[in-house]
Amino acid sequence: EPEVTQTPSHQVTQMGQEVILRCVPISNHLYFYWYRQILGQKVEFLVSFYNNEISEKSEIFDDQFSVERPDGSNFTLKIRSTKLEDSAMYFCASSEWTAQETQYFGPGTRLLVL
Amino acid sequence: GENVEQHPSTLSVQEGDSAVIKCTYSDSASNYFPWYKQELGKGPQLIIDIRSNVGEKKDQRIAVTLNKTAKHFSLHITETQPEDSAVYFCAATYSGGYQKVTFGIGTKLQVIP
Numbered sequence: 001e002p003e004v005t006q007t008p009s010h011q012v013t014q015m016g017q018e019v020i021l022r023c024v025p026i027s028n029h030l031y032f033y034w035y036r037q038i039l040g041q042k043v044e045f046l047v048s049f050y051n052n053e054i055s056e057k058s059e060i061f062d063d064q065f066s067v068e069r070p071d072g073s074n075f076t077l078k079i080r081s082t083k084l085e086d087s088a089m090y091f092c093a094s095s096e097w098t099a100q101e102t103q104y105f106g107p108g109t110r111l112l113v114l
Numbered sequence: 115g116e117n118v119e120q121h122p123s124t125l126s127v128q129e130g131d132s133a134v135i136k137c138t139y140s141d142s143a144s145n146y147f148p149w150y151k152q153e154l155g156k157g158p159q160l161i162i163d164i165r166s167n168v169g170e171k172k173d174q175r176i177a178v179t180l181n182k183t184a185k186h187f188s189l190h191i192t193e194t195q196p197e198d199s200a201v202y203f204c205a206a207t208y209s210g211g212y213q214k215v216t217f218g219i220g221t222k223l224q225v226i227p
Contacts, residue, residue, distance in 0.1 A: 043217040105157030
């Protein structure tokens with residue numbers, strides 16, 4: 001069964017550093033998403049991406065965040081200058097069509113900002 | 115924006131008993147309601163979903179009900195098994211072009227053998 005993969009599984013960084021989280025969505029899917037889950041809290045939507053552009057973003061997704069599909073398989077989330085409060089589990093997801101279709105989640109990247 | 119409330123936050127049941135998790139949503143425009151199961155160290159996995167044009171959907175031991183008037187929906191797991199132990203999230207979204215899925219806080223279900 002096809003699955004969404006994410007790398008790295010864990011990342012530790014210093015406050016102020018840039019991090020790039022990588023995802024490989026399911027190959028025939030057209031919509032891609034990033035979510036985050038702060039420890040003990042709900043999963044929060046960050047951004048959705050379709051046809052090489054952001055289709056929707058939340059208030060959390062401010063100027064320090066960016067997403068990119070640099071090639072035909074990868075989908076990345078960049079945090080330009082990390083803050084302590086960016087520490088969370090970041091999930092990538094993809095769906096064949098819209099959010100109305102099943103979103104398949106990756107295993108997540110645990111980011112710790114020190 | 116949409117707000118999804120979920121309860122209980124934790125639930126312990128004996129193996130073989132039923133478990134019920136309830137959610138409410140605030141935006142009457144929401145019309146798609148997926149449920150996710152998250153096992154330790156893994157991402158959320160869809161287990162069942164329901165659209166606003168139906169009131170109930172069942173898949174083996176799992177069923178979901180939706181009351182559009184009251185804006186609440188529930189997950190029912192019957193004949194629970196230890197492997198059902200996980201965190202369950204309800205969610206809501208709208209098909210009118212929005213991509214955002216709003217999640218509930220999650221329910222940690224423990225099935226006691």
